[in-house]
Amino acid sequence: MKPFDYLSPADPAAAVRGVAGNPDAVFLGGGTNLVDHLKLGVAEPRLVVGLAGLLPTEIEELDGGALRIGAGLSNSELAADPRVRARFPVLSQALLSGASGQLRNMATVGGNPLQRTRCVYFQDVTTPCNKREPGAGCSAIGGWTRHHAVLGASEHCIAVHPSDMAVAMAALEARVRVLGPDGERVVPFVDLHRLPGDAPERDTVLEHGELITAIDLPAQPLARRSAYRKVRDRASYAFALVSVAAALEVVDGVIVDARVAFGGVAHAPWRAYRAEEVLRGSPASEESYRAAADAELADARAAEGLDGGNAFKIPLLRRTLAATLRELAGEDTR
Known part of the structure; x- marks a missing residue:
């Protein structure tokens, strides 16, 4: 150091x-x-x-049941808050599925979305990495790719974003409050992170010196029926191979509204707008869930690699989405 x-x-x-x-x-x-x-x-x-000691650590009640979460609050405290557990269970579940208890006690709400990829090549300074050193090349392409992106990748970077909390925040349409040299601004959470394109060194749209001070969760009745499902290589202290954050409103067997986001498969938390469009107005059925997955994954591309590649992520994500939606629709009796 x-x-x-x-x-x-x-x-x-x-x-x-x-x-x-x-x-x-x-x-x-x-x-x-x-x-x-x-x-x-x-x-x-x-x-x-x-x-x-500088950033707020409170959860403030806003109109209609919305919440403003101070950026200095720990992940553990956010996950345990009874209002979050009741109104936004997907967020509590996502937080509790990440890291260890000790790390959740230290990690903050403002810092969690800004954590950088756990790509082994990014963390190994002896290997070329465009994210760490622009123009150096991407060692992951053709290398060890099991944990890498199948959505939104580029020829310059195939790394994935590691945060579980961020996937839930994207599904919940959170808004990020930012303080910078020119004052305050608000960024929709779905716009906070960037896909790699030809500038993978930039993880977010924040300018140098901008600081997250709070995150707002809008009131959403359908968020009370929400869940986070994470598939990983071991039961604890592991990053997602794939994950799904979803909220569902079903009336008389028909999906009235839905929010879906994916983790472990892209450079940013992946809001599944195509899947949501297919789900709205469709029966709460296996056929609808498969159709939603097919629509969202139409552009998915696997990466070949020394470890056999990550093609398995695409059918795994299809099954994980269907399982999450079955649970929310009350059909999963396991």
Whole structure:
């Protein structure tokens, strides 16, 4: 780990000024991702700006049952909040499926969506990686691809976003409140993350020095019937091979409304708009679930690799979506 300066600012505005004014500065929240990258040599900032005690840690009630979640709140506290568990169970389930209890106690709501990919080549500074060093090449293409993207990838990067919480936030149409050098702005959660394109080094649309201060969850009655299903190589402390966050409203056997997002399959939490369109107005049936999956995965592309590739993710995601929707429709009796 290379030496760096540390700044403890007086307030969020001072923190923003400290990072925005220095291209080699970074924010430090819970540190569950950044500290790893400091140790690995992936991140080598000259200035670390601490956020301890600066960001709100409360969950504020808004009109109609909406919630505003302070960015300094821990993942554990958010998952355990009775309002979140009752109104947005998909979010609580997603949080509890991620990492370990110790990490959830440290990780923050503002930092979780900004964690970087766990691609082994990104984390290994001895290998070329366009995300870590633009123009270096992508070692994952043709390499070990089991955990990599089948949606939205590019010739420059096939890594996936690791957050479980972010998948639920995308399905719930959350809105991110951001403080920057020019003041505050609000970013729809589905627009926060970028697909790699020809600039995979940019994970999000945030500018350097912009800081997440809170995330708003709009009131959505259908979110009370929501769930998160994660498929992984082992039962705990593992990232998703595929995951599904879904909310469903069914009346007299017909799907009135739906929200669906995928994890583990793209560079960003993947909002499944095509699947939602197919589901709305369709019977709550296996045929509808398969049709929704087929529509969303029409452009899915597997990556070949030294480990046999990741083609298995496509049928696995189809089955995981169907299983999640069956559960929400009350058909899953397992």
